[in-house]
Amino acid sequence: MDGLIQLLYSVPVLGLLFQFVGYVIEIVPRIAPIILQNATPIALAALCGVMCERSGVVNIGIEGIMIAAAFVGWYVGVLVQPALGGDPSAFFGVTPALLVALGAALLAGMLISLLHAWLSITVRADQIISGTIINIAAFGLTGYLNTLISTTSPNGAGAFTRFRPPPEIADIPVVGWIAEMLLRQGPIAMSLIVIVIVFQVLLFRSRWGLRTRAVGEHPRAAETVGIDVIWVRYRNVVLAGALAALAGAYLSMEGTNSFQQGMTAGRGFIGLAAMIVGRWTPVGALGAALLFASARALGDSISFARPPGELGTLLGQLPGQFFDALPYLVTIIVLAGLIGRSIPPAADGQPYEREKAAA
Amino acid sequence: MTSDVQVTQAPALEMRGITKRYPGVLANAGISLDVRPGEIHALLGENGAGKTTLMNILYGLARPDAGEILVDGTPVEITSPHDAIAHRISMVHQHFMLVPVLSVSDNILLGEEPMAGPIFLDRARAHRRIRELGKTFGWEIDPDQRVESLSVGWQQRVEILKALYRNARILVLDEPTAVLTPQETKEIFAVLRRLRAEGYAIIFISHKLHEVLEIADRITVIRRGKVVGSRTPAATNEEDLAEMMVGREVNLTADRGTSHPGEVILRVEQVRVKDDRRSEVVQGVDLEVRSGEILGIAGVAGNGQDELVEAIVGLRRPSSGRIELAGRDVTHAGPRQRHRLGVGFVPADRHRFGLVLSFPLTDNFILTDYYEPPYARGIIRNEAAIDARARRGIRDYDVRTPSATVTTGTLSGGNQQKLIVAREFDGEQRLLVLDQPTRGLDVGSIEFIHGQTIAKRDAGTAILLVSAELDEVLELSDRIAVIYRGQIVAVRDGRTADKNEIGILMATGGSGASGSPSSPAA
16 A cells, blocks of 8 residues: 555656645644634635625625724623633633623624615715725724733633544544534634524525525615615624624634734635635635635645655745745635636625616 | 496595606606506606606605505505505516516515515415416416526516515506517507406506507506696597697608618628627628618517627627628727728617716717817817817707706706717718617607608618617618527518518517428438
């Protein structure tokens, strides 16, 4: 067996491919949970985009909502921890302070989304500008407040902890790796899968989903059958804010236990790309986010521990930045390859005016 | 016809003194209208007369400034379509209110969703109900089919099913025949007669006089937001109705006279064109248009006309074939080159092509020639020449506007179209391509544009006329070519063509090659 592998590895050029496959098989058990962790904030951001745009509102302020929610969640945790106290419980390390902080983060995200909804739906402002304002304001404010607060260097409220499945699971090929990916996670990453499935089913099988899609495609038709277009859009945009906020909360309360300036690092925008690649469906968005996250985990893995042999020598000659850029390169290639066939909801980004009677 | 019992019934719907003012326009000035169960009441009027506003008020899409609405004699408040539906009022809009990417059943049940539990739709129940409703008209409906894959005629049936699904009793149809072939029109009329017999109260909005005379029990004409009068079909005729609509005598049929075709100006040879989705929608078209002749292209919308026209004026590159203009190969020439060779173009969608609505009239008049003297002196605009050009166009083509410098978007559709016609018809054209030149226009504007078209032909211009209005093609064309699925399936003489035959050719492409292909011989 080993002899055969060595033989395959030594084939010129094609051998590099075999070596690469061998390397991937070797590292997958280790990076499987990391892939879902990388994908979680991106996928949640993408779901926020899907929920907004399916109802016809473009939201490029997702990044801003995420950073604001990340900050609010972390800082509320800091504030309430002394009062509520308590040690991390066995259940994902949940403390009362963490729950309050999570609730505050979600509320903050929904409030900012409400602002975006008001600007884009009621005021009928340019939705790109509204989203840009939210991004700039959120980054500026959180950065400024963080600088003020960090001088007093308070202790955080901690973070959600991960479930630990028995380590033997990772030894089972494929099934074990998937189980490892799904189970070695904190509560937010684990709930992502549930959220995606529920969202997907509701979008295509429930009254809410049907009305959402109708409003995003042809709001006037929806209005003529008695649907309140404005209300549907408000509801979706505000609910979507909670999804983006969950993405932010993941960053400061599950992925880490602290807030850093600019810690979203473009994940909100990558989420928008994932939404497009996933053709505005929750499952597609998750798939795209997983693809991006896999590229990132692979790139990280290569820069930390170069594969042995010929392949490793070759990769070693590439600059380290190449591996940092890998996920973005993958995104660009997939976007360029698929975007022509990915059609947005017909009324996406168009404000709806009720009394603008057809001429 | 309706029986006496029904006639004496109280109106199912009554609108009293409806008044609606938009900034600068009195759209409805005290309009009263009623309709009884088992009656088809036609509402006739030019574009901008206030028909659509009145119906939007009835359907809760606009609020009246004054007046009241009574259903079965009881005053009701209708502030949204939701209220209208609750009073069992349903509307089939001129531009169908269907979501193209959704299935037939999703479109029908939208807003009145049958539920299985608190969250999920009960699509199976809706499917059964839709199939049953369809069967009462003998329609085989596939509830799972996407609406965008249906023909216009079937989309309209879906709209009617939508109304019946909601248990409507009062049915409003806004220009229902505007996009239909004559056969489809006959079918929809049969459906309407049947609904009338079943006691539905129907308001039928149209500006087609002969249709109104054919289907209606009563006709009410409105002009400039006011009711001009009501007639029964027996007590009136087309001329009378046209005069009521327009407020003056109208020449209903353009006098096309005789044509004197000269040399071939436009020659299209085996042209194939792909649409935006890369499917070949023009599949080898051959055409010739001679100077002093009008060639009409008849066809149901979406059979490749748009792409063919775009290929002829240079907006779309044919994938193969050859286009000649006065003997010169222009297959690969751009729109400006063709324009300079004497091609005038009146596009179908004047909001997307042909006009910049946010520009003043003056700039739109020179949109095709702005870079040339006298409108340009080097890189500087010659405002005096531009202004003179606009004034001349406004005068000669009767464009109704407060001034030459107002924003073009503020003009009515008819006057916008006259602006384009004024620009494209002016000068020495070899070829005029008219794509739906009178779509959505009122009788007066249509009369004017038709007159101008015939005058250009008599002056020796070759004219290619594309229209979804078969009546228009029949009225103006010297020759008629029928396009079906990207191919010219027949050419007929314009003066002797049979409307029914053309209609069938439009809908079916004719019988095609006779007989089915037998198994190939060795």
